[in-house]
Amino acid sequence: MKLFEEIPHTADWSFRAFGRDLRELFANAAHAIFAMQGARADDAANEIERVIELNAMDREALFVTWLSELLWLQEAHREVYTHFEIESLSETDLRATAFGKPRVAMDKIIKAATYHNLKIEQTQDGWQAVVVVDV
Amino acid sequence: MIHKANLERIDENIWQVPQSFRGDMRAPARLYADEALLDDALQDESVNQLINTATLPGIVKYAIAMPDVHQGYGAPVGGVFATRIEDGVISPGAIGYDVNCGVRLLASRVRADEIAPHIQDLATALYKNCPSGVGSEGSVPLNAKQLDDVLESGSEWALKNGYAKQDDLQRTEERGRMSGADAAFVSKRAKDRGKDQLGTLGAGNHFIEVDRVTEIFDAATADALGLFPDQIVVQIHCGSRGLGHQVCTDYVNDFQRAARDYKIALPDRELVCAPFDSEPGRAYFKAMACAANFAFANRQVLAHHIRRAFEQTLAGKVRNWQLAQVYDIAHNMGKVEEHIVDGARIKVCVHRKGATRAFGPGSPVLPGDLRDIGQPVLIPGSMGTASYVLIGTAGSMEQTFGSSCHGAGRVMSRSRAKREVRGDQLRDELNARGIAIRAGSLPGLAEEAPQAYKDVSRVVEMEMREMCSY
Numbered sequence: 001m002k003l004f005e006e007i008p009h010t011a012d013w014s015f016r017a018f019g020r021d022l023r024e025l026f027a028n029a030a031h032a033i034f035a036m037q038g039a040r041a042d043d044a045a046n047e048i049e050r051v052i053e054l055n056a057m058d059r060e061a062l063f064v065t066w067l068s069e070l071l072w073l074q075e076a077h078r079e080v081y082t083h084f085e086i087e088s089l090s091e092t093d094l095r096a097t098a099f100g101k102p103r104v105a106m107d108k109i110i111k112a113a114t115y116h117n118l119k120i121e122q123t124q125d126g127w128q129a130v131v132v133v134d135v
Numbered sequence: 136m137i138h139k140a141n142l143e144r145i146d147e148n149i150w151q152v153p154q155s156f157r158g159d160m161r162a163p164a165r166l167y168a169d170e171a172l173l174d175d176a177l178q179d180e181s182v183n184q185l186i187n188t189a190t191l192p193g194i195v196k197y198a199i200a201m202p203d204v205h206q207g208y209g210a211p212v213g214g215v216f217a218t219r220i221e222d223g224v225i226s227p228g229a230i231g232y233d234v235n236c237g238v239r240l241l242a243s244r245v246r247a248d249e250i251a252p253h254i255q256d257l258a259t260a261l262y263k264n265c266p267s268g269v270g271s272e273g274s275v276p277l278n279a280k281q282l283d284d285v286l287e288s289g290s291e292w293a294l295k296n297g298y299a300k301q302d303d304l305q306r307t308e309e310r311g312r313m314s315g316a317d318a319a320f321v322s323k324r325a326k327d328r329g330k331d332q333l334g335t336l337g338a339g340n341h342f343i344e345v346d347r348v349t350e351i352f353d354a355a356t357a358d359a360l361g362l363f364p365d366q367i368v369v370q371i372h373c374g375s376r377g378l379g380h381q382v383c384t385d386y387v388n389d390f391q392r393a394a395r396d397y398k399i400a401l402p403d404r405e406l407v408c409a410p411f412d413s414e415p416g417r418a419y420f421k422a423m424a425c426a427a428n429f430a431f432a433n434r435q436v437l438a439h440h441i442r443r444a445f446e447q448t449l450a451g452k453v454r455n456w457q458l459a460q461v462y463d464i465a466h467n468m469g470k471v472e473e474h475i476v477d478g479a480r481i482k483v484c485v486h487r488k489g490a491t492r493a494f495g496p497g498s499p500v501l502p503g504d505l506r507d508i509g510q511p512v513l514i515p516g517s518m519g520t521a522s523y524v525l526i527g528t529a530g531s532m533e534q535t536f537g538s539s540c541h542g543a544g545r546v547m548s549r550s551r552a553k554r555e556v557r558g559d560q561l562r563d564e565l566n567a568r569g570i571a572i573r574a575g576s577l578p579g580l581a582e583e584a585p586q587a588y589k590d591v592s593r594v595v596e597m598e599m600r601e602m603c604s605y
Contacts (some may be wrong), residue, residue, distance in 0.1 A: 006550055008548040008550060008551065009206065009548055009549075010179045010181075010205045010206040010545050010546065010547070010548055011205055011206060011207055011212055011545045012207065012208060013549065013550075037269075056388075056391075057391055057392055057395070060404065061388065061391050064388070065388060068384050068388065071384075072324055072328060072381060072384075075270075075328050075377050076324070076327045076328055078270060103270070106269040106270060107269070107576055107578060107579065108269060108338065108339070108576075108579065109269045109270070109337075109338055109339075111232045111233060111377075111380040112232040112380050112383065112384050112387075113384075114208040114209070114228070114387075114405050115209075115228070115387065115391075115403070115404035115405040115407070116207075116208030116209055116228075116403055116404075116405035117180075117208075117403065118404065132208045134208060134231075134232045134233075134380070135339055135549070
């Protein structure tokens with residue numbers, strides 16, 4: 001199963017993330033934002049772990065909050081995250097660890113994840129989410 | 136889905152989606168476009184996004200799409216609408232993440248041929264003096280108290296700290312300081328994100344551009360603004376950086392609950408909103424004003440860096456290289472203004488996203504030397520194409536809540552632009568035309584290729600013909 005695919009958007013970026021279950025969907029959407037930004041890590045540096053605990057009013061809000069959290073962390077700490085463990089996930093709560101390293105370069109920065117046309121849907125193969133991000 | 140057949144033609148270049156088109160619309164939606172620009176707008180989500188804004192509580196008159204409209208998120212880029220202060224809403228997502236992204240125009244009194252031998256050196260000096268690109272850090276370190284001061288006083292902070300001249304503030308929208316800003320309503324996260332970014336250009340479509348004045352349409356007005364043929368001027372396009380992005384992120388998230396509490400039905404959660412006159416509404420406005428002040432100060436510090444680059448390159452070699460400010464305008468803002476609606480003057484919150492304020496002559500908010508002329512409106516074109524300086528008119532006040540387009544407007548996705556254009560080829564082509572380019576990323580340059588944008592002259596022609604500026 002592919003992790004995500006880009007969807008054409010006139011001004012910003014949009015992508016469709018996939019997952020066999022919701023945990024994988026959340027992790028793959030996180031992969032998408034770092035891959036699309038062309039974020040590159042300092043391979044020689046020690047791995048960094050960021051534990052993330054979030055609460056939101058519903059699944060869509062939790063999804064946007066998750067991506068927003070990662071965007072804030074990358075800019076506040078100048079880090080790039082390469083894998084994600086979603087330890088617990090409900091409709092409104094998430095606990096996860098993002099693993100990463102200091103960032104050495106980046107082609108493009110995503111300013112924010114938006115709620116615009118956000119769809120999280122169950123499919124025959126699992127789950128998918130369509131997201132628009134501001135660049 | 137909206138089709139051309141659903142639109143009423145109000146005038147040759149004014150189209151309207153009637154309020155009856157969708158049951159949730161509270162006002163019509165109006166587009167300023169010729170047939171070709173309208174076809175562009177109908178290709179993507181622009182018009183549906185515009186219709187969505189027309190559903191927001193308290194909207195007055197009609198929602199407006201400028202000729203440069205294109206798909207965004209929530210509201211379209213190039214979208215304007217006004218909500219009553221008394222019982223209307225304010226929507227952070229309809230203002231946008233880059234709060235007070237805007238344009239500043241600086242003018243030298245040197246002629247283009249005089250600096251021609253120094254263009255490459257000037258481009259290099261600008262690139263060195265003005266931090267740009269992803270993750271760029273500013274040259275102005277701020278502690279927490281200083282950052283709060285920037286957030287609450289904007290360009291006045293820059294003036295007190297040697298980054299501005301008094302005249303710069305006179306020639307800045309809001310004189311570079313939005314009133315009502317309160318740094319206590321900006322999260323620590325937003326402050327952490329922006330604390331090292333004052334005086335940075337950022338990436339994407341942000342730029343510093345040295346231009347030559349090629350044509351004057353109104354000699355008296357140009358003279359009053361200090362513009363003349365063959366003159367060298369500089370444009371800056373940037374905004375509130377990570378600080379503004381986080382302010383919007385914070386309040387779009389907070390407002391999800393607020394909209395539910397106030398029982399506001401929304402066609403798009405990105406348009407989430409709260410009554411303007413409510414605790415969450417007032418909190419966002421105070422935080423947005425802080426982000427706007429950060430952006431005013433950011434462009435002011437960049438102007439300081441640009442002046443230094445001009446001095447380093449041109450002092451002693453040519454005369455009159457010093458830069459005076461023509462004007463500085465905001466794109467993504469919510470502003471409390473008074474406008475005539477149904478014959479009565481009322482107070483509204485004008486949401487402009489990818490649109491420019493364009494106040495006509497006589498406006499009391501304009502500084503004395505501009506009051507008889509009207510507000511300068513700065514319309515940058517894409518790389519290698521023209522840019523325009525327009526002036527707000529009585530028409531813009533009557534028709535568009537004193538608003539104008541903000542640029543050419545995109546027509547091509549960034550991924551398609553990168554597929555179709557090679558950054559190095561574009562750089563070489565522009566170089567061959569005598570245009571020096573400095574860019575941190577060649578793929579980033581390709582994304583901003585002229586063919587990814589509409590024809591700015593066509594967009595401006597619409598404005599001149601139909602509504603507001605000349």
